[in-house]
Structures are given as C-alpha cells and as structure tokens.
Amino acid sequence: MADRVVVGDVGGGFMLRVSKPGYNAYSAPPEGLTFHENMRPLVPAITGYVWVPGGTPNGDNITSGQVTVGLGMGFSFPPKVLVRNSANRISVAAHLNMDNGQLTIFNDTPAAVLARYFVFMPF
Amino acid sequence: MANRLSVTGGRVIISKAGYNAEASLPDAFKVFDSAWGISGLIIARGVVNVPTDVVSVTIPFPQQHYVPYAEVYGFYDDNKTYMVPGYCTTNAIICGWTDYNPGNNTVPRIIDGQLRYIVYGISQ
Amino acid sequence: MTNRLRIGHLFGQPGFYISQPGDDVNAPTQALALDTRYETMDIHHYGRRRYNRQVISSLNTTFFTSFGEEEFPALGYEPMYMFTTVRVSDGNWVRYPLGIYSTGTAFPQNFIFELRGNRIWTTFEILNTSAPVYDFVYVIFKNRWV
Numbered sequence: 341m342a343d344r345v346v347v348g349d350v351g352g353g354f355m356l357r358v359s360k361p362g363y364n365a366y367s368a369p370p371e372g373l374t375f376h377e378n379m380r381p382l383v384p385a386i387t388g389y390v391w392v393p394g395g396t397p398n399g400d401n402i403t404s405g406q407v408t409v410g411l412g413m414g415f416s417f418p419p420k421v422l423v424r425n426s427a428n429r430i431s432v433a434a435h436l437n438m439d440n441g442q443l444t445i446f447n448d449t450p451a452a453v454l455a456r457y458f459v460f461m462p463f
Numbered sequence: 464m465a466n467r468l469s470v471t472g473g474r475v476i477i478s479k480a481g482y483n484a485e486a487s488l489p490d491a492f493k494v495f496d497s498a499w500g501i502s503g504l505i506i507a508r509g510v511v512n513v514p515t516d517v518v519s520v521t522i523p524f525p526q527q528h529y530v531p532y533a534e535v536y537g538f539y540d541d542n543k544t545y546m547v548p549g550y551c552t553t554n555a556i557i558c559g560w561t562d563y564n565p566g567n568n569t570v571p572r573i574i575d576g577q578l579r580y581i582v583y584g585i586s587q
Numbered sequence: 588m589t590n591r592l593r594i595g596h597l598f599g600q601p602g603f604y605i606s607q608p609g610d611d612v613n614a615p616t617q618a619l620a621l622d623t624r625y626e627t628m629d630i631h632h633y634g635r636r637r638y639n640r641q642v643i644s645s646l647n648t649t650f651f652t653s654f655g656e657e658e659f660p661a662l663g664y665e666p667m668y669m670f671t672t673v674r675v676s677d678g679n680w681v682r683y684p685l686g687i688y689s690t691g692t693a694f695p696q697n698f699i700f701e702l703r704g705n706r707i708w709t710t711f712e713i714l715n716t717s718a719p720v721y722d723f724v725y726v727i728f729k730n731r732w733v
Contacts, residue, residue, distance in 0.1 A: 344601040345594060345623075347468065354467040356477060358602045358623035370729060371664075375603060375623045377467060377477060380630040382503040383490045417635060418673055418681045418724045424532035426587055428550045430558070431534050431684055438679035448548065456587055458501060462630050462726055463491040473591055475605055475621075495627075497591065497605045497620050503628035504618070508667060509733050529618055534684045542701045546685050579732070581667070584625060586618035 382420060382460035386411050392425065392447040392455050404433070404446040411441035411459060420460040425453040474498055504584025506531050511580070513537075516572040519549075519559035522580055526554040529586040539576035547573060556580060600624050626730050631666060632659040633726040635673070640713075640720075654710035659727050661705035667728040670700055672711065675720040686724070 342364040346357045350366070356377040359365040363372035370376070393405035415438040423432040423445050433446040434457070445455050469476045469484035475497040478484035482492045495502060507524035522535070533556045535547040549558040558578065560571045593604040593612045602623035606612040612619070621627075638655040671686030673679055685698070698711040709723055 345603060347594065347603075354465075354480075356468060356603075361600075371731065374626045375621070377494060378480065379494050379627060381494060382628050382630065383493070384499045384501050384503075385490065387501065415679075417633075418671060420669055420726070421681075421683045422532060422534075422583060422585065423683070424585055424587060428530045428552070428587075430532065430549045430551055430556060431546045433546075433683065435680055435682040438673070438681060440678065454587070456585075458585060460503065461490070462633050470592065475592060495621060500607050500620055501618065502621055504622055504625045505628060505667075505730060506625055508730075527618075528615060531618065536685065542699045544685065544698050544700055584618045584622060 380463065382462055384458050385419065385461045386413070386459040387457060389454060389456050390445065392445050392453050394451045394453075395448055397450070402448055402450065404448050405452065406444055406446050407455075408442050408444045409457070411436075411443055413441050414439055415441065417462070420462070422458045422460070423455050425455045427451070427453045429453075501585055506582040506584050508581045509579075511578040513573055513575050513578060515575050517559075518570055518572055519557065519561055520573055520578060522556040522558065522578070523554060524556070524582050527584075529553065531582050532585050533580055533582045535578055535580045537574060537576060537578055539574040545574075547578060551582075556582065598624060628667070629729040631662065631727045631729045633724075635722050635724045637675070637720065637722045643712075648714065651713045652710060653713070653721060653723070654708075655723065656709075657707045657723075657725060659705055659707070662729065665702060665732045667730045667732050668702065668707070668725060669728075670707075670709070670723070670725040672698075673722040673724055675722055681724075 344359050344365055346355050346365040357365040357373055358375045359368045359373050390407055390409050392407045395402035395405045421434055423434050427449050436443045447453050465481055465483050467478045467484050476484040477494040479492050530551050530553055533551050535558050537545045537547045547558045590612050591606045597604045604612050605621040606615050606619050607617050610617045638653040640651045640653050643650045643652050671681055673681050696712050701708045
C-alpha cells in the first residue's frame with residue numbers, strides 16, 4: 341500500500357507531501373501529488389464580508405446592486421479576486437481600482453446578499 | 464538548515480525553501496499558513512462541450528459538506544470568451560440565465576461551443 | 588479549544604486537513620483551509636503585457652485591437668490559467684472574473700484567449716473612440732485543466 345503522507349526531513353531535505361490515491365508520496369511525480377513543500381500558492385492577502393444591495397428592475401433586465409469596500413492597500417500586479425455570495429451565485433462580477441484599493445462588488449439578484457471577498461496575490 | 468514546518472498554538476506554517484517557518488515571516492515566503500483561513504483549493508475543474516445553444520447546463524462535482532464557489536467561462540467561434548452566470552449547490556454548478564432574469568421573455572442562451580469551469584474550495 | 592489540524596484519515600482519505608478558525612476539523616461546516624484530497628493552485632508563471640494597438644475600421648465603426656503571444660516554460664500538458672485585462676488609466680482598473688464587459692465600451696470585447704502548447708495567444712478589441720490602454724495579465728498554474 342502506498343505511503344500517502346510524508347512529513348519531515350527526508351534525505352537531507354524537508355518534505356511535506358500528500359499524494360493522490362495510488363501514488364507513493366515519497367516518489368510521486370508532481371501530477372501525483374495534491375500538496376508539496378515547494379508549491380507557489382496564491383496567497384489570500386485580504387478577505388472580508390460586505391452586504392451588497394439587490395439589483396433594481398430595469399425593463400427586461402436588472403441594474404446591478406453594488407457596494408465599494410476599501411482594501412487598505414494599492415496593487416502593482418492585479419490580484420485574483422473571488423467573490424462568493426449568500427445566494428451561491430457563480431462568476432460574481434467585481435472591479436478593482438489597483439491604485440487606491442477600492443473594490444466594487446456587484447449583485448445581479450433582486451435581493452441583497454452577503455458577499456465574502458478574497459483577494460489572492462501571486463508571489 | 465531552515466525549519467520549514469511550525470505547529471505552534473494551533474497555527475500551522477510551512478515556509479518556502481531557505482526560510483524558517485514562523486509567524487513573522489512575510490506571506491511571500493510561505494507555502495501555507497493556517498491563519499490565512501482559506502487557500503486556493505480546486506475542488507474540480509474541466510471542460511464541457513456544448514453542442515448546441517442551450518438554456519442551462521448542469522456540471523456535477525464531488526459532493527461537499529458546504530456550497531463552494533465556481534467560475535464558468537464560455538468559449539465560442541474562434542475561442543471568443545464570455546462569462547456564464549448561475550449558481551452552485553453542494554455537488555453541481557447550474558449554469559444559465561434562467562433564474563435571475565425576471566421579466567425577460569427571451570432568456571439568453573449558452574452558446575454552442577465549450578464551457579471551462581473551476582470550482583474553488585471556498586465557503587460562505 | 589477547537590480541533591483544527593488532522594494528519595491522518597478524514598472523509599475516508601489519508602491526508603493533511605486544517606479547518607478554518609472556529610470550525611472543528613472532525614465535523615467541519617465550512618470549507619477547510621487545507622484539504623489534501625484536492626489540489627492547491629500552484630503558480631507556474633505570470634506576467635503583464637502591453638501590446639501595440641491597431642486601428643481597424645469596419646463599416647462606420649472604429650475598433651482598436653490588441654493582440655500578442657506570450658511564452659512560458661513548457662509543461663507538456665494543458666495547464667490551468669487565469670487571465671484578465673487592466674485598464675491603464677484613471678486608476679488601473681481590473682474587472683473580474685474575466686476582464687471583459689459583455690456590452691458597452693468600457694472594457695474589452697471579443698476577447699480571444701488560446702493556449703497553444705507553451706504559448707498563449709490573445710486578442711481583444713476596444714470599441715471606444717478615446718481608446719484607453721489595456722494591459723493583458725495572465726497566470727499559468729502547474730495544475731492541469733483536465
């Protein structure tokens with residue numbers, strides 16, 4: 341049976357590996373691992389919650405509700421922003437002013453939603 | 464040699480090679496920090512072919528104990544791309560405009576082509 | 588105190604499991620901070636580019652189109668990627684999730700993004716007489732798409 345989790349000093353170097361089913365964590369190639377100690381992750385620099393007002397009907401469409409939060413920092417490289425809301429919508433729209441860190445979050449549903457935003461930085 | 468794993472007071476920090484894992488280490492030098500609360504987990508991702516214009520597409524993913532978050536991109540013609548709205552359950556993405564376009568008698572369709580999706584391991 | 592760390596079996600799989608603050612790793616109600624049943628996004632390469640813009644006149648409309656190709660270290664398979672555009676004026680605006688706007692002139696349209704081996708090809712149009720400048724931004728991951 342394969343070793344699936346390795347944590348510790350192995351062969352002179354630190355290893356923290358978790359392998360996928362069927363792979364041995366000591367020897368698996370990168371595609372056989374879900375986690376390893378040399379990963380370059382997206383770092384969730386900033387996260388928070390904010391209420392976003394509901395959209396208003398506009399003929400056949402909805403004009404989105406929106407709210408703006410200050411992230412408290414500027415960005416030189418565009419972060420990856422993910423916004424999930426209490427209506428479980430996918431592909432939620434937002435826009436960010438990188439210079440002043442103002443993040444505007446949109447809501448295309450008629451009712452107000454609680455949005456949880458995540459600002460991920462690549463390093 | 465650097466100590467790359469620290470488990471102190473319930474906080475787990477894994478550092479990049481050459482750095483000691485400790486709370487004062489800048490995030491840029493960490494592989495993981497449990498204080499982040501969340502990480503870039505990918506519950507599921509892939510490609511779905513859409514052979515003809517449709518009102519809705521359901522994309523299943525492994526059952527979760529919470530409702531995750533997803534992004535879905537549509538591709539049509541020569542790889543032109545657009546965002547696809549919808550919502551998530553604990554085990555599927557329901558794509559389409561059907562449920563949040565009140566008053567519109569002609570619901571926009573998902574265009575024949577391809578959908579690419581990512582389901583992130585983040586909860587409300 | 589809440590149990591937040593488990594190295595061992597959970598959900599029937601051996602791994603490394605860390606719950607969010609306040610959530611019990613043995614009976615979580617929220618997403619886990621770390622859940623090694625699943626891959627974590629692992630960055631391979633990223634960049635930001637400003638392409639030259641060409642003016643295209645079609646019928647009575649003027650477009651500005653930007654296009655270009657980026658190379659990244661070869662992986663040998665189709666990786667996951669993220670991309671967007673940055674409007675480089677009055678604030679460096681980024682729109683999520685995709686950096687495009689379905690209607691209107693504020694953001695790029697007809698955004699084409701194609702992975703060709705270890706190259707990314709992109710082209711996008713800006714239908715706006717004031718022709719704001721847009722940068723193309725991309726992140727390539729080591730994780731596979733399919």
